[in-house]
Amino acid sequence: MKAVQFAEHGDADVIEYDEYPTPEPDDDEVLVDVKAGALNHLDVWTRRGLPGLDLEMPHVPGSDAAGVVAAVGADVSRFAPGDHVAVWSGIATGDDEFTRKGDPTLSRSFKVIGEHLPGVHSEYATLPAENLVPVPDDVPWETAAAAPLVFGTAWRMLVSRGDVTAGESVLVLGASGGVGHAAVQIADHAGAEVYATASSEEKLDYARDCGAAHVCNYEEERFATWIREETDGRGVDVVVDHVGEETWEDSLKCLAPGGRLLTCGATTGPNAETNVNRVFWSQLEIIGSTMATPGEAETVLELVWDGTFEPRIRETLPMSETGRAHELLENREGFGKVVVIPDSEL
Numbered sequence: 001m002k003a004v005q006f007a008e009h010g011d012a013d014v015i016e017y018d019e020y021p022t023p024e025p026d027d028d029e030v031l032v033d034v035k036a037g038a039l040n041h042l043d044v045w046t047r048r049g050l051p052g053l054d055l056e057m058p059h060v061p062g063s064d065a066a067g068v069v070a071a072v073g074a075d076v077s078r079f080a081p082g083d084h085v086a087v088w089s090g091i092a093t094g095d096d097e098f099t100r101k102g103d104p105t106l107s108r109s110f111k112v113i114g115e116h117l118p119g120v121h122s123e124y125a126t127l128p129a130e131n132l133v134p135v136p137d138d139v140p141w142e143t144a145a146a147a148p149l150v151f152g153t154a155w156r157m158l159v160s161r162g163d164v165t166a167g168e169s170v171l172v173l174g175a176s177g178g179v180g181h182a183a184v185q186i187a188d189h190a191g192a193e194v195y196a197t198a199s200s201e202e203k204l205d206y207a208r209d210c211g212a213a214h215v216c217n218y219e220e221e222r223f224a225t226w227i228r229e230e231t232d233g234r235g236v237d238v239v240v241d242h243v244g245e246e247t248w249e250d251s252l253k254c255l256a257p258g259g260r261l262l263t264c265g266a267t268t269g270p271n272a273e274t275n276v277n278r279v280f281w282s283q284l285e286i287i288g289s290t291m292a293t294p295g296e297a298e299t300v301l302e303l304v305w306d307g308t309f310e311p312r313i314r315e316t317l318p319m320s321e322t323g324r325a326h327e328l329l330e331n332r333e334g335f336g337k338v339v340v341i342p343d344s345e346l
């Protein structure tokens, strides 16, 4: 089969689309005939290399994909050949206090398919049955591939961890990215008043379309000043910040007393400055969140399949152009998700 792969870390030009052994499912695994994959910023980090990440090379990247079940292992009863499925890429193999209480994301054994383990941007992929989510037959492959990681992550961050409720005000930074545009939709669905930032007017129009009532081009206006003006000096109840170092201090400044800063990422770097006085005096909460439990993922994906939420597709490319797909994310071109399709499916 053909698979996206790289034999060393580096720039996007290390990515190749070449022959790779077709995997065979173990007893608890499912062989998926991949119809579409989607990119996450994680694919960029993994390709560049991360501290402590020691991958067997060549590495097949990709955490998001959807396709048809081609075969199942002897112990799999939940799926049968012909079923439509999407990948849920979080996996914990350890037996510890967190896996026992049903929260694998907190386990030391937690890993992400595509990051720590071989990924799914290939013509076929084998996955443990518990890493697959059923997809109704009428859901387009692009939607099924693009939704899981970002909607799962945003759902846990805003709903389970952040407890966003109707009537609250929520500022979403980087609203044009995968996580960002999912967060806007989820906050709006929760009944919150949504404020969003992005780097161009075109991206802001899309953010409005996703449910943002107030938008700010942070390249032209400091977003902390904008939030103070928009809220008559009060600030917002919740800030969603996956940008990191560049925005952290201003994110804290945007919070109303008692506000919550939700974080799942640090695209611009992890070493942000925190004014500790501001945190205790205004009684702020800083809440970290990573991925989702399989249950959280299934809950939010039901709302994607029924059309409540929609992953917006910025571009669809053949898998042989995955290098270009990485560049779209790195150069911040477009709004929403980038999808890659096996060349043989085009």
Ligand SMILES: NC(=O)c1ccc[n+]([C@@H]2O[C@H](COP(=O)([O-])OP(=O)(O)OC[C@H]3O[C@@H](n4cnc5c(N)ncnc54)[C@H](OP(=O)(O)O)[C@@H]3O)[C@@H](O)[C@H]2O)c1
Residues within 6 Å of the ligand: 039, 040, 041, 042, 045, 149, 150, 153, 174, 175, 176, 177, 178, 179, 180, 197, 198, 199, 200, 203, 242, 243, 246, 264, 265, 266, 267, 268, 289, 290, 291, 329, 330, 332, 336
């Ligand atoms: N912890 C978890 O479980 C988890 C899960 C998913 C993602 N993440 C992390 O969350 C972050 C976002 O992921 P994603 O897949 O949504 O990424 P993405 O689709 O590439 O979106 C990133 C967005 O951040 C904004 N941004 C602001 N400053 C930026 C800068 N200096 N460089 C690049 N982008 C900048 C960009 O929007 P504008 O151009 O409009 O500013 C861009 O659209 C990443 O750091 C990722 O690793 C973590």
